[in-house]
Every structure is written in structure tokens, then in C-alpha cells.
Amino acid sequence: MPETEPSDTRTFEVRVPDRGYWKEQICCQYACPVGTDARGYVRAIAAGDYRRAYRIARGPNPLASMCGRVCGAPCEAACRRGKIDAPVSIRALKRFACGEHGPESPRFKEDETTAGFGGMEDLDCGGPEEMAALARESVRGRFVPAAGEPVAIVGSGPAGLAAGHDLALLGFRPTIFEWEPVPAGMLHLGVPSYRLPRDLIRREIAVIEALGVDIRCGMKVGRDVGFDDLLREFAAVLIAVGAKRSRKLAIPGAEGAGVLGGVDFLRSVALGEPVSMGRKVVVIGGGSVAFDVSRTAIRHEEVDVSRMAMRQEGVREVSLCCLESLREMPADPVEIREGEEEGVRRFNRVGPVEILLDGEGHVREVVFQRVLSVFDESGRFSPRYDPGERLVLPADTVILAIGQTMDLSFLPPGRDGVALTERGLLQVDRETLSTTNPKVFVAGDAAHGTRLMIDAIASGKKAARSIYRYVTGRDLVPGEVEAHRVLDRFGREAGYESAPRLPVPAAPVDERMGRMDHPVETGYGRADASAEASRCLDCGVNTIFDSERCILCGGCADVCPTLCLKLVSIEELSLPPGTRKTLCDGDPGEKWSAIIKDEDRCIRCANCERRCPVEAITMERYTFREEWRCP
DSSP states (O other): EEEEOOOSOOOEEEEOHHHHHHHHHHHHHHHOOOOOHHHHHHHHHHOOHHHHHHHHHTTOTHHHHHHHOOOOHHHHHHHHGGGGGGGOOHHHHHHHHOOOOOTTTTTTTBBOOOOOOOOOOOSSSHHHHHHHHHHHHTTTTSOEEEEEEEEEEESSHHHHHHHHHHHHHTTTTEEESSSSSSSTTHHHSSSSSTSOOOHHHHHHHHHHTTTOOOOEOOOOBBBBBOOOHHHHHHEEEEEEOOEEEEOOOOTTTTTBTEEHHHHHHHHHHHHOOOOOSEEEEEEEOHHHHHHHHHHHHHHHHOOSSSSSSSOOOOOOOEEESSSOOOOOOOEEEEHHHHHHHTTHHHHOOOEEEEEEEEEBBEEEEEEEEEEEEEEEETTOEEEEEEEEEEEEESSSSSEEEEEEEEOTTSSSSTGGOOOOOOOOOOOOOOOTTTTSTEEEEOOOOHOOOOOHHHHHHHHHHHHHHHHHHHOOOOOEEEEEEEEOOOOOOOOOOOTTGGGOOOOOOOOOOHHHSSSSSSBBBBBOOOHHHHHHHHHHOOOOEEEEEOTTTTTOHHHHHOOOOTTEEEEEEEEGEHHHHHHHHHHHTTOTTTTEEEEEOOOOTTTOOOOHHHHTTTTOOEEEEEEEEEEEEOO
């Protein structure tokens, strides 16, 4: 960025490109916890190569189809296009690619599962054994497989499933113990079916099972099998339990009848269990779970309590109340908008003071006070209130969606050498994800607290590698496959630089409110997917300058539509120590010039390459991916 010093001399803070620089330019891939080449599959969609797009999306991510529906999409938040107008709709494009060639594809058959793992050229829908063989073939030669040692995984959420997937590919026999009657953890029990179809969960998990992962539902560690039994019978144990307990609220009346926990409510609805709901529901919280709860509650029209056609009147009013302002709310803006379309009433900047109960101990009203601010000057959570301004909402049901905690009750009293921190959390080595018992590892929420689904997947994969090292005694080291390729005829789609972001199509409100499992987002068709994918700036493409050919004519800067190039004297550059001497070829006294580039402005139009009269500029594509191998 340009800086102005007290004198008239201008200096520009610059960075000389190195290996790390090229990686960071591909912002979407660099931001993804598992390193998914989002740019790669987005550009493949733009080119109409949907099979390749799915292969790229599925390579590092065994739950790519589910991520295409509900991922928090850090790639999208990092997208450089967002600095120009709006980021590319990366998550929706992943869903499109998975719908064309993944478990969502019309060619997918229940008894012929699809699998994929990086680099499979012939990926398409097929039988489970065939696809498992392709998955194993894709990693053949990278490491010496384990000898089939059994590994126990406690929890079948995204961390447990990702760990089981990779452990199977590494040569182990993973067994997942899930105490719920269904697999997938909070993906099944916490994400409403209108966002994540249950048949999609079943199909994607079938892929993992086809690789040899044994998932045992209804098996509660500590009840049906002892933790000490796992330590005795398995070569390693991975704790991958999620945060499934709702946090309580320490205000008067919070223990009254009609006060429910958010994740408890979602679990009951997901399993078809009876939930007694009133006509006036107040949801406390401002995150994604709060909106899942609110939108599920507003769909909750009837419950058969006694299996005897006993019906109750539908919910008529759902109010969501949170501390944050609209801009501060952690929920995704799309969720907020869709919730309002469906009738959720939103009250911002209010904090609960008391839940008033009637004579029988049931919820009657909720009292709130006005919030002046949520965060202090340093950005820490420290709400301030105006006790004189109150809001009272009538309610007969209150649902708390203010956070979740873990249940570690399955650990025995002595915890078998697994130590806890002062806060009651598992003591974990952040590098290896091992505990104080070298045989026990941790992944997901249990390792790092509640984060995004993709963070849990990355954690599960990391734990699998650590277990490989522990059990086999062999190391696994990361290796990066990099490539620089000159693009002879680089071109872009017409009008890509001004194309607006296409909203993800959604079902009409009256249609999607008809039943609990009616999908809200309907997804892009091929034409819209191609148009949205064409907005990608293709940040892996770089302008490379040949200083031996450059004649300093400035033509490249003249034709740049975004003014991202600038010709300056080297004296105007603020450089790291020693760099000036290197750039000046050992003669810093000579007058040298430099071309500097603002990457945030560059739209990869290639005008500079075409304008250069001496062919000193080339457009070159840089790609990288991570491969773990035995040294």
C-alpha cells in the first residue's frame, strides 16, 4: 500500500514474490482448512467440465456434498472478487458440481455408491467396491499402508467421519461408535432437513462405509462399551464427540416449564420425537443455530404426542432476540433474510433479564433490557446494558440457542490417563492432537471448540495422520505439488469483470413452508452455474515480467482498466533489508526502475500482456496441492 512520509518522497510498501506469495494469491484455497482448490473447480464449471469440478472438490474433502449445502465457506469470505463487488458464490458452485457427479447426481444408485479421492481421472458414479478401489489407487505409493490395525472413533460427526475415511485409506480398520440412532452427529441432528436432505447424508456416508469404515449406531461409550475396553481392544482411540449440549442461561425462570435448549430441540425434531410447542415462541441467540431453531419452530405445525392422532395447534409467532445489532450478528446474512421471509420476528440489541412464569411454573413472558454495546474497544465480548429500558414479550415456549458444550461423561472416573484442563476440557497437543494418554487422540469440537464443519473435517484428517505415525512408527510429511505453466492464449469470458453475483435460487416461501424437509435452496442450473463461475478472477494466474526484455514504455500500466500497475523508481520502494542490493544486481548506485502491482485490483484481464510490444509479460498459472507421504 502507498504510504506518505513527512517529506515529499513517496514510498510504497512492497513484497517481492516468493513461494508463499504465489500460494496466498489463490485466496480461496489458502483460506480452506483442508486446502480445497475452489478456484480449480469453479473454473472447471465455467469451462463446462463438471466431472473434473467434482473431482477437485471431492479430492481433499470426503464430505464435499454436505459442505456444498451447509459449509460456512471461509473460501467465499476470502474471495478476492469480494473486494471489487461481491464474492463468487463458491459454496453453491460446489453443490452444483456434486449434484452433477457426486452422491446427489441422478446417476447415483443406492446400491452403487460413489467415492473419490484426489487425482482420479475416471471419477463418475459406480458401485461401492469399484469406487473404494479407485480411492485407494489414488493414494497408492505415497506411504506404506498400515497392517489393518483396528482404530476406535468415538463420534460420527464430520471430524469422526473424515478421520474414518482417511484411516481406511491409510490401511487401518476404523470403527465408529455413535450413541445416537443415526450417524453424522450434528449434521443429522442439528442441521434441519430443509437445509441438508437426509438422503444426501445417507448417500455420502455410504461412500465412507464402502471404504471399510464400520459405523455402529446406538452404541454409547460408557454404557454399551467401556472406554477402557476400547483402549484394550484397539490400537488407538480417537475422541471426536461434538458439542451437543445446550448452554443454559443464568437468569430467574430459566428452569421453568417450556424452556428448551436449542440443540436439544433440533435433535428431537430430527429424530421425530414429540416436542410440545406453544403458539408464541421466543428464541434467544443470534447465530446460525438460533436461526435453525427459529425456522424449524415456525415449521412445527403439529406433533402426534401419543401416537393416537392427538394434534396440537401450530406455532403462530416466533421471535428471535439477540444481543447483537444486525451488522454484528454471527448468523449468515442469507439465513437472516430467509428467516424474515418465513415470518421470524427479529429483535436486535436486547439481553434477557428474566423469564416470568405463571402459577403452574410455565413460561408466561420474557423480560429483556436494551443493549448499549456488545464488545469493548479491544473487540472482546463485554456487553453493556441500559437497565431502564425494558422489552417484555409474551411467550409460552423459550428456546435457548446461546452456545453448546461437550458431554465427556463417557470417560471413566480415572479417565485412563486422559487429563483435563482447568476448564474441564481435554488437554490436547495442538500439533499432534494427542492427549496425555499417547494412545488417545482428539478431533473436532473436542479438540478446538465449536467451529465450522470444514474445520472439524480438517481436524479429523489431521488426527488420522497422527494416529498413523503413532501406530506404525513411520512418519508422514506434507509435500506440495506445485506447477507454473505459461498460458499462450489466456482469455476470459465476455463481460466477466462487470457480471453481478447471481443469487442462489430458492423455493417460494409458501412452497418451502409446506413441510419440514422441503429444500429452501434449489441450487443453480447449468446456465446460472456457468455464469456465476465465470465471475471468478482466476487468482492462480499471474502476470510475470521479464526485466531483460522490458523497455519501460509504460504501455502495460496505460491499458490496465483497474490501475493495478505502476512504473516507479526503485528509490520509492520500501523493501526488506538486503533486497535492494539483490534487485539492483549489486550496483545500488545506478538508477533503477520497477513495476509494482496491486494484486487486490488485478482482474487477470491480460490487457498488459497483449499491449506489451516486446513480449516481456506472460500470463502464467500457478497451482499447488498438498500430498502427505512417507519420507
